[in-house]
Amino acid sequence: MIRPDELLSLDIDELFARLNTSESGLTSQEARKRLETYGYNELARKKKRTAIVRFLAHFRSPLVIILLLAGLISGFLGEVRNTAIISTIVLISVLLDFYQESRAEKAAEMLSEKVRTTATVLRDGVRQEVKLSEVVPGDIVSLSAGDIVPADARIVNAKDLFVNQSALTGESFPVEKTSASLKAKNSTITEWNNCLFLGTSVVSGMASAIVVRTGSSTEYGRIAKRLVARQPETEFERGLRRFGYLIMQITLSLVIFVFFINALFKRGVLESLLFSVALAVGLTPELLPMILSVNLSKGALAMSKKNVIVKRLPSIQNFGSMDVLCTDKTGTLTENRITLVLHVDAERRENEKVLLYSYLNSYYETGLKSPLDEAILRHQNIDTKCYLKIDEVPFDFVRKRVSIVVECERQRFLIAKGAPEEIVKACSYYELADNVYDLGDEPRKKIEQEYYDLSSEGFRVLGVSYKKVREDKAVYSFNDECDMVFLGFVAFLDPPKETATESMQQLSAAGIKLKILTGDNELVTRKVCEQLGFKIGGMVLGSQIAQMQDEALARIVEWANIFARVTPAQKDRIMNALKKNGHVVGFLGDGINDAPSMKTADVGISVDNAVDVARESADIILMRKDLTVLHEGVLEGRKTFGNTMKYILMGTSSNFGNMFSAAGASLFLPFLPMLPMQILFMNLLYDVANMTLPTDTVDEEYIRKPRRWDVGFVRKFTLFFGPFSSLYDFLTYGIMLFIFAATPELFQSGWFVESFWTEVLVIFVIRTRRIPFFSSRPGKWLTILTLSCVVFGTLVPFTPLGRSLKFVALPPSYWMLLVLMVATYLLLVEAGKVFFYKICKF
Amino acid sequence: MPYEDLFYWWAIAISWSSIFLIVVGIYLYTGSRKRSNLPANPVKLSKNLVFVWILLGLLVLYLVSIHLGSATLFAAGNIFVEAILMIYILKNRTESEQIPPS
Numbered sequence: 053m054i055r056p057d058e059l060l061s062l063d064i065d066e067l068f069a070r071l072n073t074s075e076s077g078l079t080s081q082e083a084r085k086r087l088e089t090y091g092y093n094e095l096a097r098k099k100k101r102t103a104i105v106r107f108l109a110h111f112r113s114p115l116v117i118i119l120l121l122a123g124l125i126s127g128f129l130g131e132v133r134n135t136a137i138i139s140t141i142v143l144i145s146v147l148l149d150f151y152q153e154s155r156a157e158k159a160a161e162m163l164s165e166k167v168r169t170t171a172t173v174l175r176d177g178v179r180q181e182v183k184l185s186e187v188v189p190g191d192i193v194s195l196s197a198g199d200i201v202p203a204d205a206r207i208v209n210a211k212d213l214f215v216n217q218s219a220l221t222g223e224s225f226p227v228e229k230t231s232a233s234l235k236a237k238n239s240t241i242t243e244w245n246n247c248l249f250l251g252t253s254v255v256s257g258m259a260s261a262i263v264v265r266t267g268s269s270t271e272y273g274r275i276a277k278r279l280v281a282r283q284p285e286t287e288f289e290r291g292l293r294r295f296g297y298l299i300m301q302i303t304l305s306l307v308i309f310v311f312f313i314n315a316l317f318k319r320g321v322l323e324s325l326l327f328s329v330a331l332a333v334g335l336t337p338e339l340l341p342m343i344l345s346v347n348l349s350k351g352a353l354a355m356s357k358k359n360v361i362v363k364r365l366p367s368i369q370n371f372g373s374m375d376v377l378c379t380d381k382t383g384t385l386t387e388n389r390i391t392l393v394l395h396v397d398a399e400r401r402e403n404e405k406v407l408l409y410s411y412l413n414s415y416y417e418t419g420l421k422s423p424l425d426e427a428i429l430r431h432q433n434i435d436t437k438c439y440l441k442i443d444e445v446p447f448d449f450v451r452k453r454v455s456i457v458v459e460c461e462r463q464r465f466l467i468a469k470g471a472p473e474e475i476v477k478a479c480s481y482y483e484l485a486d487n488v489y490d491l492g493d494e495p496r497k498k499i500e501q502e503y504y505d506l507s508s509e510g511f512r513v514l515g516v517s518y519k520k521v522r523e524d525k526a527v528y529s530f531n532d533e534c535d536m537v538f539l540g541f542v543a544f545l546d547p548p549k550e551t552a553t554e555s556m557q558q559l560s561a562a563g564i565k566l567k568i569l570t571g572d573n574e575l576v577t578r579k580v581c582e583q584l585g586f587k588i589g590g591m592v593l594g595s596q597i598a599q600m601q602d603e604a605l606a607r608i609v610e611w612a613n614i615f616a617r618v619t620p621a622q623k624d625r626i627m628n629a630l631k632k633n634g635h636v637v638g639f640l641g642d643g644i645n646d647a648p649s650m651k652t653a654d655v656g657i658s659v660d661n662a663v664d665v666a667r668e669s670a671d672i673i674l675m676r677k678d679l680t681v682l683h684e685g686v687l688e689g690r691k692t693f694g695n696t697m698k699y700i701l702m703g704t705s706s707n708f709g710n711m712f713s714a715a716g717a718s719l720f721l722p723f724l725p726m727l728p729m730q731i732l733f734m735n736l737l738y739d740v741a742n743m744t745l746p747t748d749t750v751d752e753e754y755i756r757k758p759r760r761w762d763v764g765f766v767r768k769f770t771l772f773f774g775p776f777s778s779l780y781d782f783l784t785y786g787i788m789l790f791i792f793a794a795t796p797e798l799f800q801s802g803w804f805v806e807s808f809w810t811e812v813l814v815i816f817v818i819r820t821r822r823i824p825f826f827s828s829r830p831g832k833w834l835t836i837l838t839l840s841c842v843v844f845g846t847l848v849p850f851t852p853l854g855r856s857l858k859f860v861a862l863p864p865s866y867w868m869l870l871v872l873m874v875a876t877y878l879l880l881v882e883a884g885k886v887f888f889y890k891i892c893k894f
Numbered sequence: 895m896p897y898e899d900l901f902y903w904w905a906i907a908i909s910w911s912s913i914f915l916i917v918v919g920i921y922l923y924t925g926s927r928k929r930s931n932l933p934a935n936p937v938k939l940s941k942n943l944v945f946v947w948i949l950l951g952l953l954v955l956y957l958v959s960i961h962l963g964s965a966t967l968f969a970a971g972n973i974f975v976e977a978i979l980m981i982y983i984l985k986n987r988t989e990s991e992q993i994p995p996s
């Protein structure tokens with residue numbers, strides 16, 4: 053292991069020798085060996101549990117443990133059949149749960165592989181992309197702007213390298229890094245300017261570096277070890293946790309209450325314990341984790357088909373709940389491809405000479421080509437054969453222009469292109485319709501006005517000028533840029549995307565407010581918005597935000613939808629203000645400076661071709677930078693949310709009601725209303741019926757607007773719909789006792805069938821808000837499985853399985869009353885829906 | 895009547911569950927009226943709480959038919975209530991909305 057002082061001070065060659073590597077990097081074989089020696093380059097890699105461990109983990113539930121224990125005791129007391137049945141039912145439940153969850157996990161893993169971040173390393177002397185987790189000490193990595201530093205490394209060479217290491221050191225400004233050796237032995241890592249650290253990112257420049265430490269041995273790894281690296285809970289997860297506590301409290305009170313009442317009635321401690329625990333099992337939505345995982349992974353798969361990859365599964369719920377989307381303008385609403393749109397003279401008349409001269413200037417310029425040069429060269433192919441380059445006066449930030457000298461047919465021209473105000477300064481003449489005039493005060497003002505007008509219209513503008521050069525010399529300088537002829541302007545625009553207007557309308561129709569947060573100026577932003585038909589509700593500048601208190605900003609973010617010239621820190625403030633106002637905020641970005649905002653947002657969204665740091669920070673990756681894809685993804689997110697809510701609402705209504713009536717019955721009945729194994733069996737059947745719930749269809753009007761987790765709504769729903777099922781359970785007790793004079797076995801069989809029918813069939817009523825419920829078509833598999841379960845549950849009392857569960861055959865007249873009773877129940881719940889949804893909005 | 899000694903307790907249990915439901919319904923209804931700041935209107939109130947009247951009617955039907963041990967009364971009463979509920983549901987049916995094609 054290299055010591056810190058060695059890392060800083062060793063010569064590169066010595067470092068190569070110490071790490072047994074060279075400038076051409078490691079061989080693939082050596083890299084594999086090192087991967088085995090040093091392990092994966094990951095911070096505290098989450099240990100993948102074996103299948104058997106994951107299976108056994110399902111038995112950790114206290115309820116399952118108590119059930120198995122009680123069953124075992126019952127076996128010791130002679131009820132061996134009881135023990136066998138209870139154990140089998142528990143085992144089948146756990147197996148189902150385990151199988152579904154494993155499938156969901158596998159699907160999610162496969163999806164995240166699609167957007168795995170890579171690093172460029174030299175292996176076998178060739179540059180190649182390897183997974184970030186497979187980088188090993190001794191690898192030579194190549195880095196450029198936007199890259200994530202894949203491990204702790206010493207710089208071999210660097211050019212204009214600036215690194216953002218705020219995640220590690222808290223420094224808010226990028227730090228310059230060089231390859232020079234350092235001698236500071238006791239310095240802190242903020243002074244280690246020849247080292248790069250895992251988790252930081254390159255802001256500008258490029259470098260190659262030798263990897264020294266990976267994974268948990270890195271500086272970042274040491275911090276991560278101390279902190280429990282845990283993603284913050286989403287709003288949905290938080291809501292679910294609270295819901296879990298609520299259910300736990302109710303279950304616990306119920307178990308204690310039922311146990312003591314039954315034990316007091318001298319039904320035997322063991323039987324009472326089994327009954328109360330079975331009731332608790334019935335009450336607990338134990339399938340919820342499985343339904344949630346399957347729902348999320350199914351949602352993620354559906355989204356991937358629509359070119360949206362989910363990196364963090366729980367974010368799907370937030371994605372569906374998102375009601376404000378903050379986005380950068382460039383590349384999302386615009387093509388992110390600067391295009392030449394005008395080449396005009398001083399009076400804004402199209403002029404081919406302006407195009408030719410600007411083309412020659414861009415063509416022969418040897419400095420770094422700007423996007424504007426590229427736009428000019430892309431605009432039209434112009435034959436430059438006639439023009440021979442003589443010299444060039446490069447661009448600098450004082451003159452803000454670049455000049456070239458070309459010769460054509462023995463005539464030399466100096467052609468300048470640059471910031472219009474600087475171009476005009478070098479001119480004494482101007483040209484209109486091939487005539488050259490003196491550039492007096494009046495035409496100069498007109499040219500300046502034209503420049504101002506073009507800029508106001510949102511164009512990026514460059515001026516073009518030329519002069520005929522009389523002296524034949526080899527080298528020209530900026531002193532030659534005088535007495536030039538002003539020729540005209542070239543104007544550029546980043547054109548709006550063709551799909552942008554339609555996508556914005558779709559998002560708006562889906563209840564998502566779009567807010568543009570851009571570093572660009574207000575004029576350009578306004579122009580793009582006009583072209584897109586985006587209604588500007590209010591425009592706020594970064595300079596205004598800088599002077600605003602948070603309270604004022606909180607009010608402004610509600611109506612303003614354009615924030616121009618904003619810094620990344622201001623983007624954070626805007627999003628925090630929106631979140632505080634109760635919105636679920638998404639942020640779509642692809643740049644280096646977008647990464648912090650993505651973390652601030654409830655849902656960070658990026659694109660596949662974004663810089664590494666942005667992709668790493670994002671929860672969701674769009675495979676196309678297009679809002680249409682986003683809209684489709686949001687709808688999928690809402691479907692996932694909808695199906696999860698269905699399970700919760702059903703679980704807390706019918707299930708809840710059934711179990712409460714069982715508890716109530718145990719108060720006055722001289723026998724148990726249902727045997728513990730019968731309750732468990734019914735619970736298992738109900739769970740099977742619910743397994744296809746993630747495949748269910750969701751009503752179009754439900755996904756029309758964002759929905760949010762609302763524990764208050766769940767509580768109201770439970771309080772209201774729970775008693776319906778209790779009412780009909782008590783009615784069944786009455787029929788069984790007072791009409792059929794039922795024996796305990798007949799009573800239990802009768803209630804089992806009624807309870808199961810109502811519990812399962814009500815799924816079709818509750819799954820939709822539509823009245824009548826059959827106007828919403830349920831999913832094919834849900835229908836098939838649910839009805840199959842109903843048929844199976846109905847036939848069970850007539851089978852040997854039923855007999856082993858101590859069921860008996862029911863009289864024909866009971867079936868007639870049951871059909872009538874269940875029909876009334878379903879209609880009553882439907883009528884309850886009319887009433888409930890009129891007064892409870894969700 | 896078989897299990898005659900249990901009838902009293904059973905009547906309490908079933909009445910409790912329907913009254914609980916009615917109370918919850920009224921509680922939710924008044925909560926929503928408060929939120930929307932609407933003045934109380936007795937005529938509208940009785941119309942809006944049709945569902946509560948149906949529940950009370952059902953409770954009476956179940957108590958009486960079970961007490962008499964009459965399956966016929968029970969069946970006839972259920973069919974009658976189902977007809978009323980059907981009318982109520984059809985009168986309040988929602989339009990199936992269409993989302994614009996994406």
